[in-house]
Amino acid sequence: MKKSKKTIKAMILTxxxxxxxxxxxxxxxxxxxxxxxxxxxxYDAVTSLAKAGxxxxxxxxxxxxxxxxxxxxxxxxxxxTIDQYKKADASQKATIDKLSAEFASELNSLGARVAKVExxxxxxxxxxxxxxxMGNSPSMPSTKLSHxxxxxxxxxxxxxxxxxxxxxxxxxxxxxxxxxxxDYNLNAGSTIELDQxxxxxxxxxxxxxVRVGRSALDFFSHGMxxxxxxxxxxxAVKKVGDVKVSAWTGNIRPSTGSGTTSENSGFTTxxxxxxxxxxxxxxxxxxxxxxxxxxxxxxxxxxSFNSSQxxxxxxxxKIGDLLVFGDYxxxxxxxxxxxxxNPKAYMVEITxxxxxxxxxxxxxxxxxxxxxxxxxxxxxxxxxxxxxxGSGNFDTVAxxxxxxxxxxxxxxxxxxxxxxxxxxSKVVAKNVVASLEYQxxxxxxxxxxxxxxxxxxxxxxxxxxxx
Numbered sequence: 001m002k003k004s005k006k007t008i009k010a011m012i013l014t015x016x017x018x019x020x021x022x023x024x025x026x027x028x029x030x031x032x033x034x035x036x037x038x039x040x041x042x043y044d045a046v047t048s049l050a051k052a053g054x055x056x057x058x059x060x061x062x063x064x065x066x067x068x069x070x071x072x073x074x075x076x077x078x079x080x081t082i083d084q085y086k087k088a089d090a091s092q093k094a095t096i097d098k099l100s101a102e103f104a105s106e107l108n109s110l111g112a113r114v115a116k117v118e119x120x121x122x123x124x125x126x127x128x129x130x131x132x133x134m135g136n137s138p139s140m141p142s143t144k145l146s147h148x149x150x151x152x153x154x155x156x157x158x159x160x161x162x163x164x165x166x167x168x169x170x171x172x173x174x175x176x177x178x179x180x181x182x183d184y185n186l187n188a189g190s191t192i193e194l195d196q197x198x199x200x201x202x203x204x205x206x207x208x209x210v211r212v213g214r215s216a217l218d219f220f221s222h223g224m225x226x227x228x229x230x231x232x233x234x235x236a237v238k239k240v241g242d243v244k245v246s247a248w249t250g251n252i253r254p255s256t257g258s259g260t261t262s263e264n265s266g267f268t269t270x271x272x273x274x275x276x277x278x279x280x281x282x283x284x285x286x287x288x289x290x291x292x293x294x295x296x297x298x299x300x301x302x303x304s305f306n307s308s309q310x311x312x313x314x315x316x317x318k319i320g321d322l323l324v325f326g327d328y329x330x331x332x333x334x335x336x337x338x339x340x341x342n343p344k345a346y347m348v349e350i351t352x353x354x355x356x357x358x359x360x361x362x363x364x365x366x367x368x369x370x371x372x373x374x375x376x377x378x379x380x381x382x383x384x385x386x387x388x389x390g391s392g393n394f395d396t397v398a399x400x401x402x403x404x405x406x407x408x409x410x411x412x413x414x415x416x417x418x419x420x421x422x423x424x425s426k427v428v429a430k431n432v433v434a435s436l437e438y439q440x441x442x443x444x445x446x447x448x449x450x451x452x453x454x455x456x457x458x459x460x461x462x463x464x465x466x467x
Contacts (some may be wrong), residue, residue, distance in 0.1 A: 035069065035070055035071075036069050036070070036071055036074050042074060042099060042102060043069075046074070046077055046078070046081070046099070048092075048095065049081050049095060049096070052088075052092060054080075054081050054084040054088055054092065054096075055077060055080045055081055055084070071103060071106050072106055074103060074106075075103040075106035075107050078096075078099045078100060078102075078103050078107065079107060081096045081099065082096060082100060082107075122161055122162050122163070123159070123160070123161040124160050124161070125157065125160075126157075126158045126160075126466070126467065127155075127156060127157050127158065127466070127467050128154075128155075128156045128158070128464060128467075129153070129154070129155055129156075129464070129465040130153060130154040130155075130462055130463070130464045130465075131152075131153045131462060131463050132151065132153070132460050132461070132462040133151055133460065133462070134150050134151070134399040134458070134459070134460040135399075135458070135459050135460070136399055136400055136456055136457060136459070137456065138400065138454075138456040138457075139454055139456065145399065148180040148181055149180060151180065152179050152180045152181065153175070153179050153181065154175055154179055155174065155175045155179075156172055156173065156174045156175075157172065157173045157174075158171075158172045158196075159172070159173075165202075166203055166204070167199070167200070167201050167202075168199070168200050169197075169198065169199045169200070170196060170197070170198050170200075170215075171194065171196060171197045171198075172194070172195055172196035172197070173192050173193070173194060173195075174192070174193060174195045175191070175192060175193075176191040176192065194214075195214070195230045196213075196215060196216070196230055197213050197214050198211055198212060198213030198214055198215045199211070199212050199213055205236075207236045207237060207238050208238050208239055209235075209236070209237045210234065210235070210236050210237075211234070211235040211236075212234050212235075214231065214232050215230060215231065215233075215235070216228050216229065216230060216231075217230070217231050217252070217391070217393060219235050219246055219248040219269060219271070220248065220269045220271055220284060220312065221271075221282060221284070221312050221314050221327045221329075222282070222314050222316060222326070222347075222349075222357060223327075223347075223358030223359050223393075224312070224314070224327030224328075224329055224345065224346075224358060224380070225269075225286065225329060225387055225388075225391050225392060226391070226393065227359050227392070227393025227394070227396060228359055228393060228396055229393040229396060231250055231251065231252050231267075231390075232250050232251050233248055233249055233250015233267075234248065234249055235247070235248045236248075242274055242275065243272055243273065243274045244272070244273040244274070245270070245272055246269075246270070246271045246273070246284075247269065247270045247271075248267075248268065248269050249266070249267070249268040249269075250266075251265040251266060251267070252265055252266075252288075252290065252388065253290060253296075253389060253390035264290055264291060264307070265290055265390065266287075266288070266289035266290070267286065267287070267288050267289070267290065267388055267391055268286065268288075269285070269286045269287075270284055270285055271283070272284065278317055278318065279315055279316075279317040280315065280316045280317065280356075281313075281314070281315055282312065282313065282314035282315070282327075283311070283312065283313050283314075284311070284312045285309070285310070285311050285312070286309060286310055286311075286312070286391070287307075287309045288307060288308045288309065288388025288391060289307050290307065290308070290388045290389050290390055290391075291305070291306055291389070292304055292308070292339075292385050292388075292389050296389035296390070296412075296415075297384055297385060297389065297412065297415045297416065298384060298415045298416035298417065298443065298449055299338070299384050299385075299416065299448045300448060300449055300450040302337065302338060303337055303338035303339050303384075303448055304335075304336075304337050304338070305333035305334060305335050305337070305339060305385055306334050306335030307333075307334045307335065307388075308331050308332060308334060308385065308388050309331065309332055309334075310329055310330050310331030310386075311329070311330050312327060312328070313327070313328050314326060314327040314328070316356040321352055322350055322351065322352055323350070323351050323352070323353060323354065323355075323356055324349070324350050325348075325349055326346065326347055326348035326349065327346065327347050327358075328344070328345070328346045329344065329345040329386055329387070330342065330344050331343050331344070331345075331386050331387070333385050336385070338448060339384055339385050339448060340383060340384075340385070343382075343383030343385045343386040344383050344386060345380070345381065345382040345383060345387065346380070346381055347378065347379070347380040347381075348379055348380075349376055349377065349378040349379075350376070350377050350378075351364065351374065351375065351377070352374055352375060353365070353374040353375075353376065358378065358394075359393070359397060363425075363433075364376060364423070364425045365425050365426070365427050365433060366427070367430070367431045367432070367433050367464075367466040368427075368430060368431060369427055370427050370428075370430050371426075371427060372426070372427050373424065373425060373426035373427070374425055374426075375422075375423065375424045375425075376421070376423045376424075377422055378420070378421040378422075379418075379419070379420055379421070380394070380418070380421070381417075381418045381419075382414060382415055382416065382417050382418075382444065383416065383444065383445065384415055384416035384444070384445055384448050386415070387414055387415065389415075392414025392415065393414065394413040394417075394419070395412065395414055397413070397421070397437065397439070398439060398441065398458055399459075399460055400456060413441065416443060416444050416445055416448065416449065417441055417442070417443065417444055418442045418443075418444050419439055419440065419441045420439065420440040421437075421439050422439075423435065423437045423438070424436045431465065431466040431467060432463065432464070432465055432466075433463070433464045433466070434461075434462070434463055435462050435464070436459075436460070436461055437462075438457070438458070438459045439456075439457065439458045440455075440457050441455060441456050441457070441458070442454075442455040443455065
């Protein structure tokens with residue numbers, strides 16, 4: 001027997017009230033609270049999708065409520081069906097598309113991230129605000145952080161969009177430089193840069209995906225080589241059986257000159273990812289046409305190399321509730337002067353986070369899950385020249401005075417260093433993450449640097465807001 005319209009309304013209203021979708025208290029001024037007519041086709045459409053299990057929150061039992069739904073309330077339920085779009089069959093997808101078009105204006109106002117809605121809902125904006133308090137205990141007292149150097153902020157605005165099922169784009173605006181509190185009259189913190197902009201296409205040129213543009217260095221290893229720094233290049237990914245093949249080529253350092261005097265910055269990698277039992281494995285090779293010298297390495301003036309290449313092996317696996325992962329890099333230096341021609345590097349980490357990434361700044365927790373927390377313990381050991389300059393980004397997680405001292409962990413934290421790295425993060429409120437970080441850094445090879453006593457302990461407390 002077909003349910004009455006009153007029963008249908010009651011069932012839908014109950015779903016709304018029991019749902020975890022928490023946008024109702026943040027309704028914008030442009031939302032429509034007018035009723036959806038009692039005989040409107042959307043009631044039957046939503047009910048059919050609920051019966052198919054495409055709307056979470058509707059369960060068997062006693063239903064209560066007897067009133068018409070507002071267009072805003074209906075849009076919340078429609079957004080739930082869109083979240084399950086991939087699970088729907090062809091007929092259900094057609095119904096979802098029809099509902100999306102009907103409530104497009106409300107969905108857009110809600111900020112629902114709906115790729116299937118054509119009416120101005122295929123572009124989204126999000127943001128991140130970070131504030132930090134920092135300190136350090138260096139071996140050279142003159143480099144100790146003080147005054148405004150101990151406090152800074154960072155502002156980012158992210159843009160994402162989809163043109164269709166296969167094409168998408170990303171852009172990000174960020175404050176430029178060291179945005180120290182108290183330096184509001186300087187460009188740092190006031191100047192904005194486009195530090196990410198890229199386009200990704202799926203199923204193109206025989207590849208599963210191709211990404212072109214400026215992105216995080218996320219294509220190689222677990223972050224031993226790589227990290228949150230933004231580089232310009234092309235990434236192609238192809239799944240061959242159970243093996244994922246990734247290849248990237250581009251520039252990893254800005255040029256310092258022009259024409260024939262421009263500094264080489266080319267970097268190319270290839271990597272294979274596969275799984276053996278419960279262990280994920282990585283192996284790859286890199287070619288770096290980047291010169292290493294005093295300006296890019298923790299070595300004394302006169303020691304350098306012209307270019308480098310090397311191999312990588314890595315693993316990650318779960319041991320109970322913990323995640324263990326690591327990378328090992330072996331390199332060969334071309335045109336080496338005063339440096340070991342076969343430097344090595346390794347990194348190992350244990351964490352209760354689900355993310356096998358060596359950089360805590362990538363986020364160990366889900367900001368939307370209040371009360372969750374995560375910790376990490378990492379050790380890394382890097383010979384001078386083991387990374388092509390610009391391909392290691394551990395500098396981004398060190399804090400130090402950026403003056404003209406001969407040894408600076410802030411700018412050279414990815415070379416000639418042994419480091420213990422500890423971090424803890426907790427979601428103290430929805431989309432508010434508090435973190436603590438500590439690093440104990442020591443020079444590794446004292447025979448190639450002009451400052452053999454250099455070492456530093458750095459620490460920071462930070463709050464990150466996501467919206």
